[in-house]
Structure formats: structure tokens, C-alpha cells
Amino acid sequence: MHQKLLDTHIARSQVLIAPEEIKAKLPLTEVAAQTVLRSRQQIANILDVLDSRKFIVVGPCSIHDLEAAKEYAQKLKGLSDRVGDRLLLIMRAYFEKPRTTVGWKGLINDPNMDDSFEIEKGLLLARQLLLEIAELGLPAATEALDPIVPQYISELISWSAIGARTIESQTHREMASGLSMPVGLKNGTNGSIEVAINAVQAAQKPHNFLGIDRQGKVSVFTTKGNRYAHVILRGGGGKANFEAANVRAVEELLQESNLPTKIAIDCSHGNSNKDHKRQGDVLKNIIGQIDRGNSSIVGMMLESNLLEGNQKIPANLEDLQYGVSVTDKCMSWEETEEVILSAHATLSQNS
Numbered sequence: 001m002h003q004k005l006l007d008t009h010i011a012r013s014q015v016l017i018a019p020e021e022i023k024a025k026l027p028l029t030e031v032a033a034q035t036v037l038r039s040r041q042q043i044a045n046i047l048d049v050l051d052s053r054k055f056i057v058v059g060p061c062s063i064h065d066l067e068a069a070k071e072y073a074q075k076l077k078g079l080s081d082r083v084g085d086r087l088l089l090i091m092r093a094y095f096e097k098p099r100t101t102v103g104w105k106g107l108i109n110d111p112n113m114d115d116s117f118e119i120e121k122g123l124l125l126a127r128q129l130l131l132e133i134a135e136l137g138l139p140a141a142t143e144a145l146d147p148i149v150p151q152y153i154s155e156l157i158s159w160s161a162i163g164a165r166t167i168e169s170q171t172h173r174e175m176a177s178g179l180s181m182p183v184g185l186k187n188g189t190n191g192s193i194e195v196a197i198n199a200v201q202a203a204q205k206p207h208n209f210l211g212i213d214r215q216g217k218v219s220v221f222t223t224k225g226n227r228y229a230h231v232i233l234r235g236g237g238g239k240a241n242f243e244a245a246n247v248r249a250v251e252e253l254l255q256e257s258n259l260p261t262k263i264a265i266d267c268s269h270g271n272s273n274k275d276h277k278r279q280g281d282v283l284k285n286i287i288g289q290i291d292r293g294n295s296s297i298v299g300m301m302l303e304s305n306l307l308e309g310n311q312k313i314p315a316n317l318e319d320l321q322y323g324v325s326v327t328d329k330c331m332s333w334e335e336t337e338e339v340i341l342s343a344h345a346t347l348s349q350n351s
């Protein structure tokens with residue numbers, strides 16, 4: 001009879017491979033480790049103003065096709081070498097999607113995109129791609145969504161975001177306080193900045209919380225606090241928040257909270273009203289602010305893919321268009337290259 005008290009809404013459960021087993025299958029290589037160590041330090045230096053460059057987190061809204069992602073990474077590495085004296089390019093390698101209601105939740109959750117939810121396969125594919133990106137010498141960024149996932153892939157990530165849908169979650173703030181890389185914390189979907197500032201305060205402090213260790217055992221983690229936690233402005237509630245007046249207001253709020261005035265700005269989402277074609281203008285505006293002397297803006301984000309726009313996941317996966325997003329609309333590679341080269345030219349003029 002007491003069995004009725006448990007698993008009422010659980011259809012099944014399955015033990016997952018431990019982080020160390022996945023790492024044994026796909027070990028970190030020396031070249032990959034050097035890429036991540038170097039890139040994390042460079043991002044930290046940008047946040048500490050020891051490096052005068054700005055970072056741009058740029059790439060697909062979500063990764064669903066490894067071949068297209070690798071082609072994108074190759075192109076981005078080439079561009080990164082051209083603009084590296086002024087801009088640190090970090091590839092968006094987003095494997096987990098937070099949905100407003102429901103929808104495909106990303107490569108880790110459902111790598112076959114057919115509701116088969118082969119999470120172990122998803123973790124292996126994500127790790128494989130991250131290894132290949134790092135082997136190219138290119139840093140990768142991701143959204144930290146599920147608090148268990150970092151144990152499987154985080155040593156290959158140079159920058160993480162906590163998204164607008166989870167920014168008020170204590171679990172995510174605790175996770176951010178323990179992550180080994182700089183973490184950007186977004187304003188809320190309704191545009192609230194306060195929640196991002198509260199999140200930075202929480203993430204910079206030590207916490208004690210539950211997670212799994214490398215062997216997969218439930219453990220209590222005590223964190224030191226992440227001093228490289230910073231806000232990301234992504235617009236919201238029908239309004240953008242990338243303009244100079246918004247940035248000044250956020251600088252004041254950060255100062256009032258005794259936090260470093262370090263701000264990243266997402267050119268997509270609420271800042272482009274989800275119109276991928278507006279991202280270029282938003283980037284231009286932000287670069288203009290930096291060019292006119294703003295020193296609090298440390299980085300920017302762009303959603304970009306090989307081809308522009310997006311597509312619905314078709315019933316027959318053979319109908320998927322190569323290089324096109326299956327989540328938010330993205331700018332094309334050509335436009336990405338153009339706007340980043342133009343940003344680089346502006347930042348080079350007055351240096």
C-alpha cells in the first residue's frame with residue numbers, strides 16, 4: 001500500500017554513467033586543456049581590465065548537428081585569428097535549452113531529436129564536440145542549466161551563462177558560485193535587472209549545496225564563490241536594455257551594491273526583439289559606446305549559424321536544413337563575419 005506514496009508521477013528511472021567514466025571514454029587532451037586554461041584566464045583578465053580586449057560569445061542558439069557545428073567552429077577560429085588583437089571570440093556551444101513552456105530541450109536531453117531522450121549519448125556527443133572545439137584552440141561557452149551536467153563537460157567550457165529563466169533559482173546561483181569559469185548572469189525575461197544583480201551577489205559568495213561527485217555519488221559541495229560572476233543585459237518585457245542610458249543605470253545599481261561594474265550585453269533575445277536581423281545594429285550601438293569611452297562593457301553575445309533564420313524540427317529528420325537553427329533565429333555566417341570585422345575595425349581605429 002505504501003508504494004502508492006512513491007513514484008506516483010515517475011514513468012521510469014535509469015542509472016546514468018558516472019562523470020569519470022565519460023571522461024575515460026573521451027579524455028581531456030593537453031591541447032584542449034591549454035585552450036581552456038588560457039581562455040578562462042583571458043576572460044578573467046578582461047573582467048579585471050588587465051586585458052583591454054572585449055569578448056564576444058557567438059554561435060548557434062543551440063547545437064543539434066555536430067558536422068555543422070564543427071564547420072562553424074572552423075570558420076570562427078579563422079575569424080578569431082583575424083580579430084584577436086581587439087576581440088576574444090568564444091563559440092556558443094549550447095547543449096541545454098530552457099523552454100518557456102515545452103519544446104526540444106537540446107542535444108544533451110534528446111540527441112536524436114525524436115523524444116528518445118538518450119541523455120548518455122547526448123553527454124558523450126556534447127563532450128566530443130567540446131573536445132574538438134578546444135583542440136582547434138577556440139574557447140567554448142554554454143548555458144549551465146542542469147546542475148549535474150557540469151561534472152561531465154565543464155572542464156571544456158571557458159565561459160558559462162545562467163539564463164533569464166533560471167536566474168532567480170537558488171540552485172543555479174549556487175552552481176554559478178562553484179563553476180570554475182567566469183559566469184554571466186542574465187536579467188529576467190520580464191526585463192528585471194535586480195534579479196541579475198542579486199544573482200551576481202549570490203554567485204560571488206560561498207555556498208553549500210548538493211550535487212554529484214566524479215564517481216556519481218551524491219555529495220555536499222562547499223564553494224568559494226565565483227569572483228568572475230557578472231551581469232548580462234538581454235532585454236525583456238518588451239524592451240531592449242543595451243542603450244547607453246540603460247548601461248549607465250546598471251552601472252549605478254552595481255556600484256550601489258558594491259559590485260564590480262562589469263557588464264556583458266546579449267544582442268539577441270529581448271535586445272533584438274527576437275529578430276535576428278537586428279543583432280548587427282545592436283552590436284554596432286554597443287561598440288559605439290565602447291568607442292566613446294565606456295569601460296564597464298566587457299563582452300557581447302550574438303546568435304549566429306552557418307545560415308540565417310530557423311526551422312521547425314521536421315517529422316522526418318532527413319528534411320532538416322543543414323546549418324539552420326532549430327531554436328531561435330540566428331544571423332548567417334556572412335553577416336556574422338561582417339559585423340565582427342566592422343566591430344574590430346571600429347575598436348582598432350582609436351587604439
Ligand SMILES: O=C[C@H](O)[C@H](O)COP(=O)(O)O
Binds near residue numbers: 102328
Ligand atoms: O535562446 C533560446 C530560447 O529563447 C529559449 O530557449 C526559450 O525558447 P522558447 O521560448 O522557444 O521555449
Ligand SMILES: C=C(OP(=O)(O)O)C(=O)O
Binds near residue numbers: 098162164165234269
Ligand atoms: C535561452 C537563452 O537566453 P535567455 O536566457 O536570455 O533567454 C539563450 O541564450 O539560449
